[in-house]
Amino acid sequence: MHILTLEDYQVVVGEEDIWTPIRNVLHKGEMYSSVLILVDENTEQHCLPTFLDNIEYPKAKIIRVPAGEANKNLDVCNSIWAQLLEQEADRRSLVINLGGGVVGDMGGFAAATFKRGVDFIQFPTSLLAMVDASIGGKLAIDYKQVKNTIGLFLNPQAVFIYPPFLKSLPDRELRSGYAEIIKHALIADHGMWDGIQQIHRLDGVKWNQLIHRSLAVKKKIVEQDPKEKGIRKILNFGHTIGHALESYSHMTNEPLLHGEAIAIGMICEAYLSNKSFTLTVNSVQRITDYILKIYGKVNIDNWPFDKLLQLMMQDKKNEFGRINFSLLREEGVAVFNQNCDTGLIKECLLYYRGL
Template sequence: MTLDVGEDYQIRIAPISEAHFTWLRSRNYAGWVVVMDEHTERHCFPLIEPFLGNDRIVRISVPAGERYKHLDTCRYIWEQMFKAGVGRRWCCLNLGGGVIGDMGGFAASTFKRGVDFVQIPTTLLSQVDASVGGKLGIDFYEVKNSIGLFANPEAVWIDPRFLDTLPEREIRSGYAEIIKHALIADTAEWERIAGLETIDADEWSSLIGHSVDIKRCIVLDDPYEKGARKALNFGHTVGHAVESYQLNGENRLLHGEAIAIGMVCEAWLSCQEGLLSEEELQAVTSYLIRVYGHLPVPEEGFAAMVDLMRQDKKNDDERINFTLLEAPGRHVINKTATPEMILESLRYYNRVGIHP
């Protein structure tokens, strides 16, 4: 399956093969930089290594995890590129999840004012979300993606075989973005996935393709997040704050787990705004807790989480910005909520427990 993102690049959903690298070599790069973490170096690099041949390759491996998505890691990547003599006619292959895609793309786009890069997402989360749309960056002052830029890759290569390297928790984390895309833009797809008891391996390519296409259409309509692209923020205002607050604690959440909490809270806010019915709120809440379980949010951290939301780059002045649901499959952007309402949404999530 191949999807065009305007005239800028293509998204290919298929096992990576010699044909991918034949196309890339036709662009006459001087060499490749492969950015990966210790997990993707061990489990995913062997799937692409046979196609690299005798080309000039610089391998850069960094520690895995969101806690390393910061300026010091970028500095290490830049240092390795300098030491290896990488120039602007090279291409960077970012082999990993959302952290590697965001940070590797950021490092490539700023190195010597820009080196081409290809996104090779290896997690479900990065395949359906982070690798598409050209948003790159790192975390700063514990605020996610607060330093970054927009830059498109030369291509995105999505190979469903990489999912076989992932633990179940990582698969579930990525699935949150598939749920989000359906909730904001496709009623029929929401109804379909809400009815799934299990997901067979054969279904992943279809789910990924459908979800990527939703994001692709939104990105094409608004590449620099001036308006329509804000739809993709559903669940993320609360979710990012919860994720950031617990990033360095014992109960660290994966991105999708935090976004699932955020979607429950923001569905509740949608209901309080008179947009989402009580029945629809219960359906969304019940499904998300069925998939993700219930991970209580520490109430002693609520105020700190609201402070993190105030730092969100989507905000306008002092108001905390949300994307809310009008109904499953329809959204509305640029809604705001008071700190008191946000606190109540977190209490709602904690209250519903395992019996929403």
């Protein structure tokens, strides 16, 4: 079992040994008047039975939401509040978010606002949520189709990560989450980057160790800058271009998953890091080769540059109307607030197309 301590909560990563600490939280001096577990239909099927078998808390109540980003909205949030009322949750209740980033972000938001805030625990079940969404205190729902528009920063009581849940996660979702692990290595942990380059297939990976190391990177960064005023922006490496590609792909018949778009974004932004900063050509090549090995090549030949640029202009990191990038100084070291002109941005997309 690995335990990371963030400012006021712990992240526990483990296998069978994880159930004792969670039972301790639930049973601690009858601290909670009730325990409510939020699931979507996939985590209800694949994770909830194991969870219930192990927590030994027969009075736990279940709250259900439909799966997927399209449901991370006010209507579904409304239904969570309604279910909390129906189940007679009160200020001393505990909500456990058992699911991917959608359940975690929306369940955390619903709990943080219900009766001015009830305690919640994050129990991420997707790789993306395990290494990224579940720590750092960001909670939100999408509003009028714009991602994460309504939300707040608030830490959970604790985060519990049980990697065996990844066995039922679809391969594509697993690969998507892995992009954030690559990102964490590239921005802040050269040793980890050396290590993961030996990973060629995701089916045999020992996740425990890797998740812990990846979380250590995110912890180090969010602790320095919890509200994303400065250094936390380096977590956006690959995301300026990646988000634009992700949004554009949703207008086509083949939408990309978040991490799939970020993988392309990291190749493009590695190229930018060389052209407008200090990353060497050899490093760009290594990053490109590894990402292509895991993700393959996506055909973006007909994706209009102007439209992509327009999407990048809407990026939340921009200040004073300039597109703001987080780039690599070298493999394992990132910098933020870098501007690149549009000619160079086009060039990096052409670089990817030409691979």
